[in-house]
Amino acid sequence: MPFIEIKGVSYVYPLREGVSLKAVKNLTLSIEAGEFVALTGMNGSGKSTLAKLLNGLFKPTEGEILIDGISTADEERIFDIRRRVGMVFQNPDNQTVATLIEDDVAFGPENLGLPRDEIIKRVDFALQAVGMSEYRKRDAAKLSGGQKQRVAIAGVLAMRPDVLILDEATSMLDPAGREEVMGVVRKLVDQGITVINITHNMEEAALAKRVVVLRKGRLAIDGTPSQVFSSSLLESCGLTLPPAAALAKELKDSGIDIGTVTTEESFAEGICKLLK
Amino acid sequence: MQAVEIKNLSFVYSKGTPNEKLALDNIDLSIEEGSFVALIGATGSGKSTLIQHLNGLIKPQDKKHSSVIVGGKNAADKKTLKTLRFEVGMVFQYPEYQLFADTVEKDVAFGPKNMKLPADEVSRRVKRALETVGLDYNEFAERSPFDLSGGEKRRVAIAGVIAMEPKILVLDEPVAGLDPAGRAELLALIKKLQKEVSPTVILVSHNMDDVAALADRVVALKDGRIVADGAPRDVFSHRAFIMHIGLDLPTAARLVDKLEKKGITLSKRIITMAELKDALLSIFKKRAKKRGNNMGYAQINAVTDGNKNADENVEECDGASPVDEKAKGDESSPVSDEKAEGDGAKDENDSGSAGGGEDV
Ligand SMILES: Nc1ncnc2c1ncn2[C@@H]1O[C@H](COP(=O)(O)OP(=O)(O)OP(=O)(O)O)[C@@H](O)[C@H]1O
Ligand SMILES: Nc1ncnc2c1ncn2[C@@H]1O[C@H](COP(=O)(O)OP(=O)(O)OP(=O)(O)O)[C@@H](O)[C@H]1O
Ligand SMILES: [Mg+2]
Ligand SMILES: [Mg+2]
Numbered sequence: 001m002p003f004i005e006i007k008g009v010s011y012v013y014p015l016r017e018g019v020s021l022k023a024v025k026n027l028t029l030s031i032e033a034g035e036f037v038a039l040t041g042m043n044g045s046g047k048s049t050l051a052k053l054l055n056g057l058f059k060p061t062e063g064e065i066l067i068d069g070i071s072t073a074d075e076e077r078i079f080d081i082r083r084r085v086g087m088v089f090q091n092p093d094n095q096t097v098a099t100l101i102e103d104d105v106a107f108g109p110e111n112l113g114l115p116r117d118e119i120i121k122r123v124d125f126a127l128q129a130v131g132m133s134e135y136r137k138r139d140a141a142k143l144s145g146g147q148k149q150r151v152a153i154a155g156v157l158a159m160r161p162d163v164l165i166l167d168e169a170t171s172m173l174d175p176a177g178r179e180e181v182m183g184v185v186r187k188l189v190d191q192g193i194t195v196i197n198i199t200h201n202m203e204e205a206a207l208a209k210r211v212v213v214l215r216k217g218r219l220a221i222d223g224t225p226s227q228v229f230s231s232s233l234l235e236s237c238g239l240t241l242p243p244a245a246a247l248a249k250e251l252k253d254s255g256i257d258i259g260t261v262t263t264e265e266s267f268a269e270g271i272c273k274l275l276k
Numbered sequence: 277m278q279a280v281e282i283k284n285l286s287f288v289y290s291k292g293t294p295n296e297k298l299a300l301d302n303i304d305l306s307i308e309e310g311s312f313v314a315l316i317g318a319t320g321s322g323k324s325t326l327i328q329h330l331n332g333l334i335k336p337q338d339k340k341h342s343s344v345i346v347g348g349k350n351a352a353d354k355k356t357l358k359t360l361r362f363e364v365g366m367v368f369q370y371p372e373y374q375l376f377a378d379t380v381e382k383d384v385a386f387g388p389k390n391m392k393l394p395a396d397e398v399s400r401r402v403k404r405a406l407e408t409v410g411l412d413y414n415e416f417a418e419r420s421p422f423d424l425s426g427g428e429k430r431r432v433a434i435a436g437v438i439a440m441e442p443k444i445l446v447l448d449e450p451v452a453g454l455d456p457a458g459r460a461e462l463l464a465l466i467k468k469l470q471k472e473v474s475p476t477v478i479l480v481s482h483n484m485d486d487v488a489a490l491a492d493r494v495v496a497l498k499d500g501r502i503v504a505d506g507a508p509r510d511v512f513s514h515r516a517f518i519m520h521i522g523l524d525l526p527t528a529a530r531l532v533d534k535l536e537k538k539g540i541t542l543s544k545r546i547i548t549m550a551e552l553k554d555a556l557l558s559i560f561k562k563r564a565k566k567r568g569n570n571m572g573y574a575q576i577n578a579v580t581d582g583n584k585n586a587d588e589n590v591e592e593c594d595g596a597s598p599v600d601e602k603a604k605g606d607e608s609s610p611v612s613d614e615k616a617e618g619d620g621a622k623d624e625n626d627s628g629s630a631g632g633g634e635d636v
Contacts, residue, residue, distance in 0.1 A: 043427025146319030175524030238457040243527040268534040
């Protein structure tokens with residue numbers, strides 16, 4: 001049985017008297033334990049809504065979501081769901097709870113009722129992983145945009161969730177920070193954690209094994225990065241190719257075919273092969 | 277004329293507490309009207325702190341020694357603050373900080389209304405601004421700006437700023453959170469606004485491709501100090517230095533380096549994908565000529581494939597000829613490599629690490 005099962009799920013936001021908005025529409029999708037999935041699509045296509053459905057923050061208006069067999073609508077198990085599905089929100093300001101950074105990161109593990117030394121171990125690990133150890137005694141509210149994002153990621157890492165959902169968690173990071181965080185993600189994937197990375201960065205999406213694309217609340221494309229990037233639906237989903245792949249395509253249109261390119265490395269190799 | 281003149285600006289957060297942090301350290305910066313300046317620097321380098329001085333959100337702490345003059349006005353002067361904010365349109369790093377009204381319509385109308393524009397002009401501007409950022413007026417006008425998706429919020433925040441038609445546009449990571457199509461549209465829009473409405477643009481960005489494609493000047497911060505200031509082409513040619521300040525290269529420059537490792541040498545002054553494409557096409561063209569094939573590149577594949585065996589032992593990649601003449605002689609890059617060394621990064625006197633960037 002897949003670890004995450006989304007079965008015919010819809011979600012409706014009530015807007016005002018008599019007006020509502022269906023943000024997710026009859027979505028069916030399953031994700032196996034240990035998968036590394038990128039979730040992408042136009043602004044407003046339903047990605048963040050889906051993320052909040054997955055960790056039980058929202059309940060499906062229709063259909064059902066099972067996490068390791070537990071329904072997210074099961075109020076008695078909600079604590080279990082939250083513990084298993086950790087989420088880094090799109091706006092890190094929504095996420096800080098304590099004043100000191102280390103307390104903020106410790107908040108989750110403390111709520112799990114873990115022993116003191118285990119909490120300390122986890123906080124150390126998480127702060128280290130995002131490169132914020134030296135800031136641990138600092139005020140969590142008084143950070144730059146990218147620093148806040150790092151602390152938010154650390155807070156979720158310290159929970160050691162089975163499923164990690166990152167909602168545009170790298171959007172404010174500098175290139176080095178982005179690489180660091182993606183390095184941590186890859187390590188977590190190697191350890192068997194299921195990762196769902198919501199991103200508008202196509203190079204980052206290409207790092208995942210599977211890319212799921214939403215469009216107006218529905219599933220539009222689901223496949224490997226190279227399948228998705230060669231899909232005829234790509235443009236209608238508001239997406240583009242990663243820069244190197246886009247250039248390879250332009251060169252092909254000029255008669256120079258360097259083959260399928262998803263990474264910069266494969267671009268360079270393709271060019272070199274042709275020139276040899 | 278100078279759109280911005282910053283002298284001697286330092287800024288300390290939480291002075292006298294354990295959180296004390298020197299966020300800006302003696303910044304001197306003038307920005308010519310009509311220029312497109314990209315402000316880059318690693319996380320925490322001081323970019324947001326610096327730009328918040330431009331519309332008086334943060335005031336200089338040391339009034340005696342520092343000054344921030346924007347559009348001829350002292351940004352710390354309370355009397356002109358209101359008009360200053362009409363002239364300096366600022367899009368914050370997190371749009372949530374910017375949104376406040378209970379409907380999208382009211383939010384976007386706030387600026388133009390405050391400027392005392394006639395009601396019909398206000399509503400015209402609101403409609404136009406929303407359409408410009410890709411939000412359907414009828415669909416979004418009555419929505420609450422807080423109940424929108426991340427990218428939609430950002431679009432509303434941007435609409436609110438462009439509806440004021442400010443002379444100076446200050447954008448802190450404006451495309452973060454936009455989908456790829458929206459991002460491309462917004463970048464094109466910024467370029468267009470610069471031509472038609474807001475001649476001076478200051479863009480804070482971690483995306484070096486955007487910086488390379490848009491800016492005519494790059495100012496790099498590290499630990500609150502300006503460590504490089506020059507044309508993007510010059511600044512990005514200092515490879516080791518860019519790494520040293522915790523940044524990355526534009527994709528095109530990174531590809532140039534990757535190709536070089538494989539023995540294909542292209543100009544280090546290539547920074548955009550368009551330039552890289554031209555350079556590669558010209559290599560392939562030359563190659564085709566050398567082989568006595570004048571049929572154009574459409575034939576190149578066939579030719580290379582056919583010659584596969586013959587080529588196997590030839591280390592052709594090394595010979596693959598060098599430089600893209602066009603990028604070198606390009607109008608927009610008048611500086612020779614020699615001069616760029618001194619020019620691209622700021623003078624050594626100013627900061628220990630610049631100038632000799634390559635050695636760091
Ligand atoms: N709190 C809310 N109340 C009402 N409608 C909402 C709310 N949050 C989101 N929506 C609407 O639901 C739809 C899906 O929003 P969602 O935030 O899931 O999109 P997204 O794919 O995450 O977009 P983005 O890339 O911009 O973050 C959008 O049309 C949005 O306007
Ligand atoms: N309110 C505050 N109180 C104390 N320190 C702060 C505050 N805001 C920012 N800082 C610190 O000042 C420094 C500069 O922050 P700033 O927000 O200007 O950086 P930035 O270059 O915009 O970074 P980013 O790319 O992450 O947005 C950082 O080290 C940050 O931790
Ligand atoms: Mg979202
Ligand atoms: Mg910032």
